[in-house]
Amino acid sequence: METYSVQKILSSKKIGSSWPLLVETLVGKYILKLSGTGQGKGVLVSEVIAGDIADRLDLPTPKRILLELGPDLISEDDDPELVRLLRSSLGVNLGFDYIPYAKSILEDPEFLMDDWEASKVLWFDWLIENPDRTRANPNIIVRERNYWLIDHGAAFPFQYNLSGLTEYSPTRPWLRAKDHLFYDYVNRLREVHMLNAEKLTFADLEIVTWGVPDEFLQGKGYRLSYDEISRKKEMFAAYLWKRIKGFTVSGF
Incomplete structure (x- = not known):
């Protein structure tokens, strides 16, 4: 960046x-x-x-x-x-x-998202375990016919409880699924998954996670070594890969 x-x-x-x-x-x-x-x-x-x-x-x-x-x-x-x-x-x-004049999707009743696009957003939020795309707080801004997804800071909650992380954690059901703005499109997820999984191989995920600045992965009040930071990046890639490989619609 x-x-x-x-x-x-x-x-x-x-x-x-x-x-x-x-x-x-x-x-x-x-x-x-x-x-x-x-x-x-x-x-x-x-x-x-x-x-x-x-x-x-x-x-x-x-x-x-x-x-x-x-x-x-x-x-x-x-x-x-x-x-x-x-x-x-x-x-x-x-x-x-900064996107001037953009507003919440809730403030623009004329903006309608395509069904396929909505299904992709639902799958994306499932993958990153994002709890913040609800009907009350969709975190989608729009301007004219364009939209942008925002505010993903609450995703990847596992990073705050590493002591509780197990081999099975990545495949656990997504408990916030039914709160999602686009949950009604859950029946299309198998088709979405087949296409999205091709775009996110393990090598792709490693490129993504290694793109995180080292400074963001440092501990609060203490410094991590290069090897410790590298292991954190690999952990995120492995977690995401296991979620993708363990996908089932019943997980929703």
Whole structure:
């Protein structure tokens, strides 16, 4: 991914436990997701892997770049909580292309997604175990006839409980399936799976997971070695591969 420095913070908005910022860079405006939030850099790991998988499945997501956040951008006049968050996020963070005039799919009743495309989104969210594509909060933005999938930070929940990870964890049923915005298309998933699985070989998944910046995989308060970071990347690839190989519609 390309790397740029944040030139200016234009606006901020707290959303739950996250606090995305609209920032100015030399290459335009981006939405900045900070590494110092509650779940730490795991959110950014999820976003990078999910975004790269979506690219391979021809599912649109905002372009991603790495953004350097420097201490000179912190103003003591800002909200104290935001100041603390910025201080804990100095260094490399993740930016998403800002798409002006885009709005939630819920705000555009005229936008109708093709059945096949909706089925692909359902399969994608099953693969990454994304809980955040519900009818109440679809995390799809639209503009004119285009759409983009956003906010995949809650995907890959297994990374927060590695001690509970077993050989069978990747093939467990997706418990959030029935909450999904496109669950009604579950009967098309076998056909979708046959096509998508061809685009995500184990070699493809290794390329995806090795694309995660090493800095995002570092521990909080301690440093991991190159070998330890490499094992983390391989773990994500193996987990995804086992999910794909273990796919069954009954898992929904």
